[in-house]
Amino acid sequence: xxxxxxxxxxxxxxxTWSEYWExxxxxxxxxxxxxxxxxxxxMGAYGITDDxxxxxxxxxxxxxxxxxxxxxxxxxxxxxLWLKYKPFSYTTSSGDKYSVFLTGGVSTPTRDYVVNQxxxxxxxxxxxxxxxxxxxxxxxxxxxxxxxxxxTNRGSIKTDETSYFFNGELYYTSQVPVPxxxxxTVRIGYRDAKGLQADIFLDRFACADGDDIRYNLMPTPTVRxxxxxxxxxxxxxxxxxxxxxxxAHVLAGRNVGRGTAIDLGFxxxxxx
Amino acid sequence: MKSYxxxxxxxxxxxxxxxxxxxxxTIDGPETAPQTPATFDESGGTWKTYIIGAAxxxxxxxxxxxxxxxxxxxxxxxxxxxxxxxxxARFWAAGGVxxxxxxxxxxxxxxxxxxKSDAEGKYPFPDPTNPLKEPRFPFANxxxxxxxxxxxxxxQYDALVATWHYxxxxxxxxxxxxxxxxxxxxxxxxxxxxPSEDAVVAAASREILKFLFPGEVPMLTxxxxxxxxxxxxxxxxxxxxLDAGEALGIAIAQKVIDYAKKDGMGGANNQAAFPTLIQDAxxxxxxxxxTSRETPPRPPMLPFFGNVKTWNFxxxxxxxxxTTIGPPPKPGExxxxxxxxELLDISSNRSREMVRIAxxxxxxxxxxxPPGHWNRKATDLTYAARYSELRTARTLALMNTAVMDAGVCxxxxxxxxxxxxxxxxxxxxxTSTGIPNFPAYTSGHSTFSAAAATVLSAIFPTEQASLLAxxxxxxESRIYGGIHFRADCEKGLQHGTLIGAYxxxxxxxxxxxx
Numbered sequence: 126x127x128x129x130x131x132x133x134x135x136x137x138x139x140x141t142w143s144e145y146w147e148x149x150x151x152x153x154x155x156x157x158x159x160x161x162x163x164x165x166x167x168m169g170a171y172g173i174t175d176d177x178x179x180x181x182x183x184x185x186x187x188x189x190x191x192x193x194x195x196x197x198x199x200x201x202x203x204x205x206l207w208l209k210y211k212p213f214s215y216t217t218s219s220g221d222k223y224s225v226f227l228t229g230g231v232s233t234p235t236r237d238y239v240v241n242q243x244x245x246x247x248x249x250x251x252x253x254x255x256x257x258x259x260x261x262x263x264x265x266x267x268x269x270x271x272x273x274x275x276x277t278n279r280g281s282i283k284t285d286e287t288s289y290f291f292n293g294e295l296y297y298t299s300q301v302p303v304p305x306x307x308x309x310t311v312r313i314g315y316r317d318a319k320g321l322q323a324d325i326f327l328d329r330f331a332c333a334d335g336d337d338i339r340y341n342l343m344p345t346p347t348v349r350x351x352x353x354x355x356x357x358x359x360x361x362x363x364x365x366x367x368x369x370x371x372x373a374h375v376l377a378g379r380n381v382g383r384g385t386a387i388d389l390g391f392x393x394x395x396x397x
Numbered sequence: 398m399k400s401y402x403x404x405x406x407x408x409x410x411x412x413x414x415x416x417x418x419x420x421x422x423t424i425d426g427p428e429t430a431p432q433t434p435a436t437f438d439e440s441g442g443t444w445k446t447y448i449i450g451a452a453x454x455x456x457x458x459x460x461x462x463x464x465x466x467x468x469x470x471x472x473x474x475x476x477x478x479x480x481x482x483x484x485x486a487r488f489w490a491a492g493g494v495x496x497x498x499x500x501x502x503x504x505x506x507x508x509x510x511x512x513k514s515d516a517e518g519k520y521p522f523p524d525p526t527n528p529l530k531e532p533r534f535p536f537a538n539x540x541x542x543x544x545x546x547x548x549x550x551x552x553q554y555d556a557l558v559a560t561w562h563y564x565x566x567x568x569x570x571x572x573x574x575x576x577x578x579x580x581x582x583x584x585x586x587x588x589x590x591x592p593s594e595d596a597v598v599a600a601a602s603r604e605i606l607k608f609l610f611p612g613e614v615p616m617l618t619x620x621x622x623x624x625x626x627x628x629x630x631x632x633x634x635x636x637x638x639l640d641a642g643e644a645l646g647i648a649i650a651q652k653v654i655d656y657a658k659k660d661g662m663g664g665a666n667n668q669a670a671f672p673t674l675i676q677d678a679x680x681x682x683x684x685x686x687x688t689s690r691e692t693p694p695r696p697p698m699l700p701f702f703g704n705v706k707t708w709n710f711x712x713x714x715x716x717x718x719x720t721t722i723g724p725p726p727k728p729g730e731x732x733x734x735x736x737x738x739e740l741l742d743i744s745s746n747r748s749r750e751m752v753r754i755a756x757x758x759x760x761x762x763x764x765x766x767p768p769g770h771w772n773r774k775a776t777d778l779t780y781a782a783r784y785s786e787l788r789t790a791r792t793l794a795l796m797n798t799a800v801m802d803a804g805v806c807x808x809x810x811x812x813x814x815x816x817x818x819x820x821x822x823x824x825x826x827x828t829s830t831g832i833p834n835f836p837a838y839t840s841g842h843s844t845f846s847a848a849a850a851t852v853l854s855a856i857f858p859t860e861q862a863s864l865l866a867x868x869x870x871x872x873e874s875r876i877y878g879g880i881h882f883r884a885d886c887e888k889g890l891q892h893g894t895l896i897g898a899y900x901x902x903x904x905x906x907x908x909x910x911x
Contacts, residue, residue: 155514155692194690194820194879196747196827239752242829285756288506288773290763295503297773340531341513342763 126172129397134168136390142375142382148337149379158192160244160382164202166390176211180228183235186247198239202248205232207255220265228257228275241284241301243344244382250346251279251303267316269324274309282346291347292336301346304335312358320362328354328373338380352378356386367392431490433584434785438909441787442562445907446555447708447794448652452562455648457641460569460591469635470576478630483582486631489624490583493595494553494789495776497602500620501549502765502772504610508537509763511695511834518693522666528612535609539841540702540804542766544662546793547708547801549605552653554794556601556646557594557787563645564589572635582631593634594786596642597649599624604650608657660706665699674700678815685728685822687815687836698835703809708798709899715806722892725816725838725884736882740819744826744879752829755878758842758871759830767842767871768800771849774867778857791909796852799900803848803893804841810892811836818880828879839889840881843872847893848900855901856911868893 126132143159144151166184173179182205189197207230214224233252240250257275281302289301308331314324335349344350356373371388375381442452449455460466478486489496512520512532523534535541571590573581588594603621607614625643628634675686689695707715726733743751760767775796779789816838820826833841850868854861872890875881904911 192692194824194826194828194832196744196829196879237749239749239756239829241756285753286759286764287757288765290506293507295499295506295765339763340510340533342510 126170126178128172128174130172131395131397132170132392133395134166134170134390134392136166136168136369136388138164138166138386138388140382140384140386142384144383146338146378146380146383147340151383156193157190157195160188160190160384162186162188162244162247170209178209180207180209180230181205188245188247190245195242195245197245198242198247200238200247201235202238203232203234203253205230222261222263224259224261224263226257226259226261228255228259230255230257239285240282241286241289241346243346243348249279249303250282253280254278263316267318269312269314269316271312271314271324272310275307277306277308279303279305284346289345289347290339291345303346304332304349306350307331307333314358320367321359322361323357323359326356326358326373328352328356330354335380344380348380350378350380352381354386360392365394365396367394429488429491429495429780431487431583432492432780432783434586434788435783436785436788437586437588438561438785438787439565439588440561441785441909442558442560442565444558444561444787444791444909445903446558447551447798448656449555449559449649452559453566455559455645455652457559457563457567457592457645460567460637460641462569466569466575466635466637469637470572470579473572473629473632473635474576474579476629476632478582482627482630485623486583486627486633489595489627490631492776492780492786492789493598493602493624494557494786494793495780496624497549497553497598497606498546498772498776498793500602500617501545501606502769504606504613505537505542505545505769506763506765508533508535508610509542509766511536511538511762514693514695520693520695525611528610533612537610537766538698539760539766539768539845540665540699540705540808541609543768543797543801543804543845544657544660544705545606545609546768546772546797548609548653548657549602550790550793550797551708552601552605552650553598554787554790555653556597556649557790559645559649560592560594560597560642561588561787563592563641564594567591572632579632581633583633590634590638592641592645593625593628593638594642595628595634596625596639597646598786598790600643600646601650601653602646604647605653608650608654661704662702665702665705667701668696671697671700674812675815678813681724681814683724683727683814683816685817687817688821689834690818690820690832691834695834697812698833699808700812700835703805703807703812705805707802707805709802709896709903714899715809718806718892718895719810719813721895722810722839722888725814725882725888728822732884733882736884737819737823739883740826740876740879741823743877747827747829747877747879751877754870754874755829758874759878760842761831761833767845768797768804768849770871771796771800771845771853774864775849775853778853778860782857788909788911791904791907791911792853792856795856795900795904796849798903799848799852799897800845802899803844803896806892806896807839807841807844807889808835810839811841814838816885819882820879826879830878830880832880837881838885839892840872840875840885841889842875843868843881843886843889844893844896846871847890848897849893851894851897852900852904855904 141161164184164186168182170180187199209228255277259273263269310328312324312326316322331351332349360369373386528534569591599621846868850864872886
């Protein structure tokens with residue numbers, strides 16, 4: 126984003142699933158029914174210079190099961206802050222553009238929410254630090270390909286319980302490690318001159334380590350979540366206002382729900 | 398130079414971000430150093446046992462004190478442990494009784510997994526002849542855990558009383574006393590080292606846990622071997638100390654296993670007879686009968702565990718206490734409606750602190766269960782008080798027999814009145830913890846906790862205030878979680894206190910003078 130430009134986003138997201146993978150085994154659980162989470166997120170980016178942006182995000186999350194007596198939770202989750210830097214870009218004589226971005230970010234919970242009742246907990250409760258690299262190629266005619274990969278270091282968390290079971294061993298502490306996470310996304314899309322943009326994407330998320338959900342038990346913060354998702358994104362800009370939508374579905378996974386996520390939102394650009 | 402800086406930027410950034418976020422991913426558990434007891438309880442061979450009739454019921458041959466012993470001492474002198482062997486020796490020297498209690502907790506946490514329903518909506522029962530096939534045998538639920546700890550602690554205690562008896566009787570010198578040039582690598586004991594208390598505890602514990610967790614024989618065998626080996630590595634015991642201890646531990650554990658085979662546990666899961674319990678409760682005027690909250694409905698947990706043999710009193714006392722506790726309020730009665738209202742208020746406005754307390758004490762599926770939680774508290778206390786192995790075992794036997802008695806008496810009451818969980822009465826109620834699959838009145842957590850706290854308070858009087866406060870919090874946690882009525886919890890606490898008192902009485906008369 127260009128210097129002295131601010132973009133403000135407000136979005137609504139919902140994720141639902143009724144099948145999940147207990148380790149590698151896909152199952153349903155009649156005692157839980159289907160899981161759903163909703164979130165409303167405020168997000169914004171500001172161009173400090175043409176090559177350096179600062180970005181924040183703050184979601185409010187609600188969770189619940191359809192067929193369980195277990196209470197869901199809701200509340201403001203984690204605040205995130207990123208710096209996005211463009212160390213390199215090159216435009217060919219025909220107008221095609223190559224760009225490289227690097228982002229580094231941190232996030233931390235805004236309050237002491239319940240962390241050891243996944244998936245009902247509104248977040249992992251971990252403070253994180255992440256690094257990400259993005260390669261972007263745009264043709265003069267409007268086609269684009271973007272590939273990005275990131276690594277998130279996730280700090281240990283303090284649970285309400287005083288012991289946890291991990292990889293066959295019992296640990297006598299409330300401090301529970303949360304596995305680091307690796308993610309990667311590839312997008313292919315098209316953006317026309319009138320403000321319509323659309324792409325399809327393939328996303329991979331994988332914890333760096335961790336264990337499996339144990340036989341017929343709920344997931345713990347230590348579980349090794351993995352998922353491969355595919356989705357469609359579309360956005361339409363009218364002047365400074367943008368409207369966007371996103372649908373993604375988990376194709377394969379481990380220790381995660383076979384979820385479908387829908388996001389809808391507005392963006393607004395303010396030029397200073 | 399410039400390109401080097403540029404190339405290293407991501408690394409510098411990563412370090413900076415890690416510092417900012419303060420992230421640490423490796424967690425170390427608390428270390429427990431080798432223990433030197435405050436007293437060795439030299440006269441412990443006279444203390445009253447549970448299963449064996451007398452300390453010398455299992456014979457132990459007199460040790461060699463001449464040539465063979467000298468050869469063993471010479472062999473021990475040549476032992477030079479490496480750092481990993483010494484680390485293992487220090488681990489076990491924190492207290493064998495405590496370490497085997499920890500192994501039991503870990504096994505319970507590993508096996509505390511309720512069977513999953515199959516395609517026909519049935520819940521397969523774990524198969525003891527094929528223990529590692531899912532659902533694994535045993536399903537180490539709270540009653541199973543209470544019996545595990547009781548049998549383990551009783552076997553450890555009886556075996557150690559016998560050990561103390563023979564130590565005094567034969568009084569063979571410890572290796573470092575018999576040969577001043579032999580330097581032991583762990584704190585010395587004033588007791589004779591024949592038979593080895595470590596080998597006795599290792600063998601007795603291994604045999605009990607093999608009986609209860611038949612799929613874990615290789616792990617348990619390896620642990621016991623490591624425990625015994627650690628005593629040689631640290632030059633604390635010669636082989637004949639260990640061999641005598643092994644034989645004594647096995648023999649006494651076998652007597653405890655013989656007892657366990659006849660304690661009524663075999664009939665505790667008699668699902669075919671469950672309808673008779675329903676009819677009996679109805680005939681007593683309790684018509685709002687408990688039903689499983691699970692889908693598909695899960696058979697109730699161990700409906701006849703209330704018939705399993707108790708340790709510190711008999712059937713008459715069990716029935717008398719049930720009468721003292723009395724019946725629960727019934728739906729429609731003012732007291733009942735008041736308790737439902739309390740749960741509705743919590744359900745619609747459950748505070749973060751209530752969820753914290755409910756989770757702290759939940760000790761539900763996948764955990765070491767409430768008996769495991771109290772064993773952890775107990776060994777924290779015995780370790781801090783620098784108890785001898787024998788006194789630690791006595792403390793755990795007193796507490797765990799009371800905790801198992803609490804389980805039996807509580808299960809007896811649960812299926813006597815067969816009352817519904819709050820969510821069965823009002824389906825709009827929410828919970829912040831799992832709903833146990835058995836009747837509500839009285840609360841197992843409350844009964845277990847009050848029994849444990851009563852026994853530990855008698856042994857550690859300076860800790861009484863915090864122990865009783867913990868029991869009360871464990872009890873109330875079930876109301877905050879939305880799975881128990883207040884009467885379930887208050888009556889459970891009262892019941893557990895009465896049950897614990899029997900173990901306290903036994904402790905006063907067990908000849909320990911403690």
